[in-house]
Amino acid sequence: MDRIEIQQLEKSFGKKKVLRDVSCVIEEGHIYGLLGRNGAGKSTLLNIINNRMRAEEGQVLYNGQNIRENDGLLQELFLVNDTILFKREETEKVASYFKHAALFYPDFDENLCHHLVAAFDMDTSLRLSKLSTGYRSIFNIILALCVPARFIFLDEPILGLDANHRDLFYKELVDAFMERPRTFVLSTHLIEEVARLIDSVLILDKGMIQVADTVEAVTEKAWSLTGASQDVDAYAGQLNVIGVEYLGNQTTLYVYDDVSRLPDTIQKQKLELQKLFIMMTNRLEEK
Amino acid sequence: MDRIEIQQLEKSFGKKKVLRDVSCVIEEGHIYGLLGRNGAGKSTLLNIINNRMRAEEGQVLYNGQNIRENDGLLQELFLVNDTILFKREETEKVASYFKHAALFYPDFDENLCHHLVAAFDMDTSLRLSKLSTGYRSIFNIILALCVPARFIFLDEPILGLDANHRDLFYKELVDAFMERPRTFVLSTHLIEEVARLIDSVLILDKGMIQVADTVEAVTEKAWSLTGASQDVDAYAGQLNVIGVEYLGNQTTLYVYDDVSRLPDTIQKQKLELQKLFIMMTNRLEEK
Numbered sequence: 231m232d233r234i235e236i237q238q239l240e241k242s243f244g245k246k247k248v249l250r251d252v253s254c255v256i257e258e259g260h261i262y263g264l265l266g267r268n269g270a271g272k273s274t275l276l277n278i279i280n281n282r283m284r285a286e287e288g289q290v291l292y293n294g295q296n297i298r299e300n301d302g303l304l305q306e307l308f309l310v311n312d313t314i315l316f317k318r319e320e321t322e323k324v325a326s327y328f329k330h331a332a333l334f335y336p337d338f339d340e341n342l343c344h345h346l347v348a349a350f351d352m353d354t355s356l357r358l359s360k361l362s363t364g365y366r367s368i369f370n371i372i373l374a375l376c377v378p379a380r381f382i383f384l385d386e387p388i389l390g391l392d393a394n395h396r397d398l399f400y401k402e403l404v405d406a407f408m409e410r411p412r413t414f415v416l417s418t419h420l421i422e423e424v425a426r427l428i429d430s431v432l433i434l435d436k437g438m439i440q441v442a443d444t445v446e447a448v449t450e451k452a453w454s455l456t457g458a459s460q461d462v463d464a465y466a467g468q469l470n471v472i473g474v475e476y477l478g479n480q481t482t483l484y485v486y487d488d489v490s491r492l493p494d495t496i497q498k499q500k501l502e503l504q505k506l507f508i509m510m511t512n513r514l515e516e517k
Numbered sequence: 518m519d520r521i522e523i524q525q526l527e528k529s530f531g532k533k534k535v536l537r538d539v540s541c542v543i544e545e546g547h548i549y550g551l552l553g554r555n556g557a558g559k560s561t562l563l564n565i566i567n568n569r570m571r572a573e574e575g576q577v578l579y580n581g582q583n584i585r586e587n588d589g590l591l592q593e594l595f596l597v598n599d600t601i602l603f604k605r606e607e608t609e610k611v612a613s614y615f616k617h618a619a620l621f622y623p624d625f626d627e628n629l630c631h632h633l634v635a636a637f638d639m640d641t642s643l644r645l646s647k648l649s650t651g652y653r654s655i656f657n658i659i660l661a662l663c664v665p666a667r668f669i670f671l672d673e674p675i676l677g678l679d680a681n682h683r684d685l686f687y688k689e690l691v692d693a694f695m696e697r698p699r700t701f702v703l704s705t706h707l708i709e710e711v712a713r714l715i716d717s718v719l720i721l722d723k724g725m726i727q728v729a730d731t732v733e734a735v736t737e738k739a740w741s742l743t744g745a746s747q748d749v750d751a752y753a754g755q756l757n758v759i760g761v762e763y764l765g766n767q768t769t770l771y772v773y774d775d776v777s778r779l780p781d782t783i784q785k786q787k788l789e790l791q792k793l794f795i796m797m798t799n800r801l802e803e804k
Contacts, residue, residue: 268677268682362555390555390676391706393709393791394795395555422680422709
C-alpha cells in the first residue's frame with residue numbers, strides 16, 4: 231500500500247503562523263475527512279502536500295521519497311480546489327477541458343466522465359468562467375473522480391451544491407471508490423453529511439493536527455456524561471474534558487477519552503462527529 | 518397578526534420563465550424554510566417580495582395592502598443577501614455600517630449587535646469589501662437579527678460558515694426569536710440542519726410552490742413504504758408516489774400522502790425533510 235507521510239510542516243504568511251509542526255500519515259485505500267474551522271490551515275496543508283506551495287520547514291514523503299525531488303510521484307497526487315484552475319483556463323470550454331485531461335492522463339476514465347456529466351446534467355458547451363458556483367464544484371468533482379491518480383484531494387468539493395447534487399456526489403464517490411479503491415481526502419464544513427462517507431478523520435485546528443484516527447476510534451472516545459454534579463465532578467480531573475454544561479444540580483461533561491471505567495450512575499451518550507468537532511475546536515479557541 | 522400574501526407572481530428573465538403563478542402566505546410569528554434547488558427561483562421570489570425586483574404579473578400584499586403602493590409597509594420587511602449590499606457600500610467599515618443602521622432604524626438592537634459581534638469574534642474595523650465569505654455571511658446575520666422589521670428574509674445566510682459558526686447562528690436566531698417573536702424566512706441548501714429550527718416550509722421547484730405547510734404537517738405525510746412487491750404495488754396507484762426502489766421481490770415506495778389506512782404487512786418509515794425534498798425535486802426534474 232502506498233502512503234504519504236507529512237513530516238513537521240511549518241508555514242507562515244507574513245507574521246501569521248498557519249501550520250505548526252504538522253505531521254500525519256495518509257494511507258492508500260481510505261476516505262479521509264480533513265476537518266477544520268475557517269482559517270485553520272486546511273487549504274494551505276493541501277497545497278503543500280500537492281507541491282503547489284512551499285513549507286518553510288518539514289517535508290512530504292511518498293513511500294519514503296520526497297515529492298519535491300521526483301516529478302513522477304506527483305502524478306499519483308491530484309488536488310482540486312477553486313483557486314488554481316480558473317485563472318489559467320477560464321476561456322476553455324468544459325468539453326474541451328475534459329478532452330485535454332484524457333490526453334494528458336492516458337488512464338483518464340472517459341466512460342465515468344460521460345456518466346457523471348449526464349448524472350449531474352452538466353452543460354459541457356459552457357466556458358469554465360461561465361459556470362455557477364455549484365457547477366464549478368461539479369466540474370471539479372468530475373475531474374477528481376476520473377483522473378487515475380492514487381491520492382485525490384478535494385478542497386471544499388460541495389460548496390454551492392444543493393441537497394440533491396450533494397446526495398449524488400456522495401453516491402458517485404462511494405461507487406468510484408468501490409470500483410477502484412484509492413484514497414480520497416475531502417475538506418469540508420458539512421461534517422454531519424460526510425460522517426457517513428469517510429472512514430478516517432484529520433482535525434486541524436490553529437495550524438496543528440489535533441486528531442488523526444479512524445472515525446470508529448474517534449467516535450468511540452466522544453461522549454457526553456450526565457449525572458448529579460457531585461458524581462460527575464469527581465471524574466472531571468481525570469478525563470480530557472472538551473466542554474461542560476450545568477442544569478440545576480446536574481452536570482454534563484463533554485469528553486474525548488476512554489470512559490469504559492465510569493460507574494452506571496453517570497449517563498453516557500455518544501457524541502456525533504460534528505458535535506465533537508464543534509466542542510473540541512471551540513475549546514481550543516478559548517485558550 | 519400581520520401577514521404577507523403573495524398572489525400569482527409571474528417572472529421571466531429573457532426567455533426563461535423563473536416564477537410561474539406563485540402564491541403563498543407568510544404569517545407573523547413563524548420561522549420558515551424556503552427550500553429549492555439551485556435555479557429554482559428562491560432569490561427571485563425574495564427580491565420581488567422585498568420590492569427589489571418587479572414581477573410581470575401578480576402582487577405582494579401586506580395585511581391586504583400592495584407593498585408597492587405604501588413605502589411605510591416596506592419598513593416592516595428586511596432582506597439580506599450578498600448581491601445588493603456590497604456594490605453600494607464596499608469601502609465602508611463594519612463598525613460604521615452598524616452605526617448608520619442604528620441611526621436609520623431607531624429601534625435597531627444595539628445591545629444584541631454588540632453581543633453578536635463578540636460571540637462571532639467579528640473584526641468591525643474591516644471594510645465590508647475585505648470580509649471573507651464566512652464573515653460576509655456573519656455580517657448579514659448580525660444585521661438581520663438586530664433590525665426592528667417584523668419580516669426578516671435571509672437568502673443563503675450560512676454560506677461559507679464553519680460548523681461552529683452555523684451552530685452559533687442557529688442558537689442566536691432562536692434566542693432572538695424567543696426574545697421578540699417576528700418572522701424569519703431562511704433560504705438554504707442545508708435542510709437537515711435547519712429542519713431543527715424552522716416550523717414551516719415552502720418548497721419552490723421549477724418556479725412553482727410545491728409545498729407550503731408546517732414542518733409537522735409535511736413530515737406527517739412523508740413516508741417510505743417497504744414490503745413484498747405484490748402487496749406494495751397494489752397501493753402505488755392510489756398514493757402520491759415520489760420515488761421507488763426495488764430489491765429482490767421487495768419494493769420501497771417513497772410517498773407524500775396520508776398512509777394511515779395501509780395494512781401492517783407494509784412497513785412504514787418516516788422520511789426526514791431533506792430526504793423528502795431530494796426525492797420530490799428529483800421527481801419533478803424528470804418530468
